Amino acid sequence: MFVSPYALLATARTLFTTQARLFSSSTPLSFPKLKTHSGTKKRWRALASGGFKRAHAGHSHLNVSKRPGRKNRLALNAHSNAAQEPRLKRLMPYS
Template identity: 60%
Template sequence: MFTFLTRAVQTTRCFSTSSALQFPKLKSHNGTKKRWRSIASGKFKRAQAGHKHLNVNKSPSRKNNLGHTVYSYGTQTAKLRKLLPYGSP
């Protein structure tokens, strides 16, 4: 009968230049990926809601303001960094 010895420490190949392994990989939130984009300042941007339809009853200035870009604010940015771990610089 053969006895099999197992190694106590298993060596893994690491092709990264950093010594710390990032395991397990974090998953990005799919709904957040579709709606938000990260910018260089560390904040996130998205399109304003309510611009696509039912525009007959909206004033031209309101429709113009709905076409602008919206940026994340302080506490929202912290939540978005957790939802998009690889999106923020």
């Protein structure tokens, strides 16, 4: 029985377009990829406990007019509170 090459091409085209093609069976499909918020990425760091920390603003320049105690407090890290953590986890999904 003779089958034309055009018929074979048509059947192959329908097979490939109707079936979903999986490119890798080892990795689960998790689309779409989530993007990390750039401003959050620059300002916050994730902690092993699940919280986040950041630096205080205003510690870099114009320090002559600031009291020493204020400069010491600005040098410390600030930690996220319970109200900020769900939003930070959404903004930094892979941290």
